[in-house]
Amino acid sequence: MDIHTVLKNVGALSSRFAAERNERQQRRALVASDFAALRDAGFLLTGVPVEEGGVWQDVRHSARPVCEILRVLAHGDSSVALVCAMHPSVLAVWLTSPEVPPPFQEAWAAQRSQVFRTAREGAWWGTITSEPGSGGDMAKTKAMARPAGGDGGYLITGQKQFGSGSGMTSYMITTALPEGETTPDLFFLDMRGVRCDGTAGVTLTSPWDGHGMAATQSHAMAFADFPGTRSAHPGHLLTRMEATGGFIPCAFTAVIVGIVEAAVEAARRNVARRRETLRAYERVEWARAEMEGWLIQQAYDGMLRAVEEGQEGRRRATQAKTAIAELAESATGRICRVIGGGTFSRSSPFGYWHEDVRALGFLRPPWGLVYDNLFEWSCATFEE
Numbered sequence: 373m374d375i376h377t378v379l380k381n382v383g384a385l386s387s388r389f390a391a392e393r394n395e396r397q398q399r400r401a402l403v404a405s406d407f408a409a410l411r412d413a414g415f416l417l418t419g420v421p422v423e424e425g426g427v428w429q430d431v432r433h434s435a436r437p438v439c440e441i442l443r444v445l446a447h448g449d450s451s452v453a454l455v456c457a458m459h460p461s462v463l464a465v466w467l468t469s470p471e472v473p474p475p476f477q478e479a480w481a482a483q484r485s486q487v488f489r490t491a492r493e494g495a496w497w498g499t500i501t502s503e504p505g506s507g508g509d510m511a512k513t514k515a516m517a518r519p520a521g522g523d524g525g526y527l528i529t530g531q532k533q534f535g536s537g538s539g540m541t542s543y544m545i546t547t548a549l550p551e552g553e554t555t556p557d558l559f560f561l562d563m564r565g566v567r568c569d570g571t572a573g574v575t576l577t578s579p580w581d582g583h584g585m586a587a588t589q590s591h592a593m594a595f596a597d598f599p600g601t602r603s604a605h606p607g608h609l610l611t612r613m614e615a616t617g618g619f620i621p622c623a624f625t626a627v628i629v630g631i632v633e634a635a636v637e638a639a640r641r642n643v644a645r646r647r648e649t650l651r652a653y654e655r656v657e658w659a660r661a662e663m664e665g666w667l668i669q670q671a672y673d674g675m676l677r678a679v680e681e682g683q684e685g686r687r688r689a690t691q692a693k694t695a696i697a698e699l700a701e702s703a704t705g706r707i708c709r710v711i712g713g714g715t716f717s718r719s720s721p722f723g724y725w726h727e728d729v730r731a732l733g734f735l736r737p738p739w740g741l742v743y744d745n746l747f748e749w750s751c752a753t754f755e756e
């Protein structure tokens with residue numbers, strides 16, 4: 373299967389999801405058959421390199437088509453699309469680093485093959501990295517990792533939250549501070565068949581109850597001596613994250629761009645019908661919503677271009693993600709005002725979309741941290 377076939381297959385599924393929109397927007401949980409259908413559509417291969425039987429080439433060639441798949445999927449179901457965005461984003465840690473410096477190359481290559489094999493064979497990957505009090509900053513990780521059993525095996529203990537796709541994912545990445553070390557590192561957890569009632573070292577402490585992205589199962593969990601496997605390039609969490617080159621914010625943003633497109637399109641039909649009766653205020657709000665929708669498209673294209681060209685990809689992708697987060701909240705809010713008070717009804721899609729797009733500003737790096745980063749990047753250019 374090639375990436376264009378995956379896009380076509382996912383597009384067909386998304387159209388079916390869109391036809392079921394009202395029921396889907398009221399869901400509070402993920403449905404396994406959606407993920408089986410997406411697996412059959414080839415979606416899992418977005419996290420597997422071409423040479424290992426997948427559809428990922430490199431950031432330059434694959435960021436845009438993978439983001440397109442997520443954008444199109446979000447037309448049909450916001451929560452499913454966000455959970456799906458985690459899969460290639462997490463696997464990007466391995467996808468974007470075919471090689472690491474000696475003496476780690478051999479172990480890294482073996483781990484890559486192992487990780488990609490799981491995805492090829494049907495495993496969904498997700499992340500449960502966020503921790504209470506960390507503000508989305510991995511460097512502030514407090515969870516601990518105690519070596520156990522050799523061969524990169526550890527036991528992880530700590531509080532984690534916002535694990536989108538919990539219960540649906542086979543593997544989750546996380547961060548923890550290895551015993552006796554000063555900086556956190558990356559681990560992955562085998563969650564297959566694990567009961568989250570405390571009997572296996574994982575307790576579901578807070579089931580997800582989001583206003584938006586309501587069916588993402590972004591649960592909070594407490595881990596107690598739960599087995600995890602350490603990155604085979606130990607001690608280089610930041611280097612490996614930097615190597616993803618801005619792809620991760622692009623993937624999150626693609627989902628929100630898809631939601632805004634669906635909202636603008638649905639609103640356009642409503643506005644066209646009511647054209648003669650709209651008040652001046654509603655006309656202005658609609659013109660502004662369309663303007664913001666257009667700016668979102670420009671920023672989305674710009675972030676993908678920067679990532680493809682490797683020109684300050686992370687900085688530009690982070691800027692665009694943040695700008696689009698602000699514009700998407702504004703545009704969908706204006707649309708609600710134009711369409712009317714009925715958007716509060718659960719039978720109208722617009723209020724759901726407005727809440728769903730609010731997720732982008734909180735996704736990594738979340739608001740506070742992102743502005744710290746943007747300011748630091750800017751200061752670095754003063755110094756050059």
Ligand SMILES: Cc1cc2nc3c(=O)[nH]c(=O)nc-3n(C[C@H](O)[C@H](O)[C@H](O)COP(=O)(O)OP(=O)(O)OC[C@H]3O[C@@H](n4cnc5c(N)ncnc54)[C@H](O)[C@@H]3O)c2cc1C
Pocket residue numbers: 458498499500501502503504505506507508509533534535536537578579580581582584585588590591592731734735736738
């Ligand atoms: C829709 C959505 C999906 C996300 N998906 C992921 C993901 O898959 N993996 C990941 O690592 N991070 C995920 N994040 C988290 C994100 O990347 C940031 O790390 C996080 O939003 C930073 O938040 P904060 O520190 O401002 O959170 P704060 O608002 O300070 O969060 C901390 C508080 O949120 C509350 N909280 C946390 N989880 C829950 C829950 N399940 N139910 C109720 N209350 C809760 C707790 O009171 C906790 O102390 C997601 C965030 C959102 C909004």
